[in-house]
Amino acid sequence: MKAAVCRQFNAPLCIEDITLSAPTTGQVRVKLAACAICHSDLAFMDGTFGGHLPAVYGHEASGHIAELGDGVSEFALGDPVIVTLIRSCGSCCSCATGHPTSCETPYDRLGQSPLVDAKGDALEHGMATGAFAQEVVVDQSQIVKLPQDMDMAVASLLACGVITGFGAVTNSAKMPAGANVAVIGAGGVGLNTIQAAAICGANKVIAVDLGQEKLNAAMEFGATDALISDADLNDNIRALTDGRGVDYVFVTVGAVQAFNAAPDLLAPRGEVVMVGMPPVGVKAEYEPVNLAGMSQSMRGSKMGEAVLQRDIPQLIDLYRQGRLKLDELISNTYSLDQINDAIADTRKGVSRRNVILFDQ
Structure with a gap:
């Protein structure tokens, strides 16, 4: 063959x-x-x-x-x-x-x-x-x-992109309805994270990316807001969330800069969900005192922690209902x-x- x-x-x-x-x-x-x-x-x-x-x-x-x-x-x-x-x-x-x-x-x-x-x-x-x-x-x-x-x-x-992005929301974060969410990266996995958050009833789904074309796509997939990733990102996130920050940040890219920036975007008791995979040996930096003092957390999410025989049929149902793109x-x-x-x-x-x- x-x-x-x-x-x-x-x-x-x-x-x-x-x-x-x-x-x-x-x-x-x-x-x-x-x-x-x-x-x-x-x-x-x-x-x-x-x-x-x-x-x-x-x-x-x-x-x-x-x-x-x-x-x-x-x-x-x-x-x-x-x-x-x-x-x-x-x-x-x-x-x-x-x-x-x-x-x-x-x-x-x-x-x-x-x-x-x-x-x-x-x-x-x-x-x-x-x-x-x-x-x-x-x-x-x-x-x-x-x-x-x-x-x-x-x-x-x-087989990968959809269950990875969707499962990060439903299986890893177990995001409740009404949460405010930021998704860093609006590529293939990011778009599925965005539409999962929207389907699950997030209040705000804020897409973050370097490119305007990807942010336009994010709005098609359910984002409520779109922000360019720049030096003003933290201030712009807080302006959209009454100064609190977001309950969940999903990092769907492998750029270490995104992992460094993510904790600063969190509200009290918020969580960073690490979906993207940087190269082996790359290290991110954060201040543990901030996470501890605000009861915040960080966790990884491999392949959306999918259980295939459970999750794939559900996603097919959502697709057939016209709710999953x-x-x-x-x-x-x-x-x-x-x-x-x-x-x-x-x-x-x-x-x-x-x-x-x-x-x-």
Whole structure:
């Protein structure tokens, strides 16, 4: 099968014929229909988070089950599914207490990879998914069944960007109705954080970004106010909130400056929710005395702390009700052979989501 292989950091991907092993116990093989490009893919391709090369990245996908391994009983051949990077064992402490995104059972993305190149060398199973390819083999915990009539390009967005942004509000923050919220970053994840806060009844949803075009998009997705991120941000936030600040700041970008600025925007008892991921080794600065004195808090949110079998059906229902915007998130579509063009466009930081379609 064809796959886009990363053989050198900061270099174009190579379209190659590779071999995919058959699914083992608890695994499935999925023939992909679509895979969206996430900025996390770009970070791994640049070596930001480490990893081994060569590798096949891509983790925000949808397709149809083509083969079942032993022990898979909840799915059938031909089922339409989304494919995510959330691989969970179901039995460790985190999984057993309902937090599969924090699964404590290690997965060796190289030693256990189902991918082999033409020379017989193992390829890293990027983010346990490897979805920049025509097919994937993944654990059954990584898939969720879709309605038969669901558009597959739209469905692929649910695998990462949507659940990450939406879940940060509903699962991590458990934001109550009436809260005042600031979302730093109005990209793909930020827009989903914004619409989640609006759907859940936030009083004010203040979008913060460096670019006016992204702020305009934020208003389309439910923001009540839009602010340029500059030296006056703290004063402008407080002007919109009667001097209090906001109850929640969601940082959806990986820029350390945003993490440094976020605590200063909080109201008493407010919370910073860290969604974006800066490069490994980057450190933020804050004054603990301020957080302690104002009973404020900071917490991380990995993949929206999603429970796939619970959250994906709910998001599909919201989409079908016309309350959750998904179609509007897709900026452009490409074939697999055009993936480097799609990545170049994604790097510009303007597109909401670019999607690879495998049947083009």
